[in-house]
Amino acid sequence: MSRFKDFIFKATCAILGLEARLASAEELKKFGPESFASLMQSIARLATQIGLPIAALFLVWSGFLFVSARGDAKKLETAKSTFYWSVIGTALIVGAYAIATALVDFAKKL
Template structure:
């Protein structure tokens, strides 16, 4: 029943002047490397937002310390750890992208 109604609806789309946009719904094909690359990009974006939040939080702690050396040290520790974490993430991204590139090249040579 639903497929019959869908078939009637596509006739209306064609007659409404939708052209190629209404005639078929093709899904773009992508390979595993594109999917993994997109996933890595999303994860890196998320980690960048976390780094920004940590830096803002550490700056807020530092500015509101009012001379409290313990709070200043906590803020410095948060900043240092966030920067070290981002260096580790960027290094792992570089390593992962190189491995993916070599895998892609080795598969395409065959």
């Protein structure tokens, strides 16, 4: 079973491109305390690059749950809940990026 879990993890990483995203975390090391705004913007960009593919995956999963429910009330409720929280999560990811970008732009204008 461990080999199966390992395969699933590697396949998920390959699909989402997490290796490239995590490798871009190296660019965070270039920034020092004098460029706090750039650091915050890079962190927000990295979180968005990792979070949005995961959110899309959960949206697809909720669609699969809707299709596989086949009219079962309990399964439909689970699918609705998964869809609802996937949309909330996506909104939080996009909203956090927008707020971070707005704060950086505001700080630059001071």
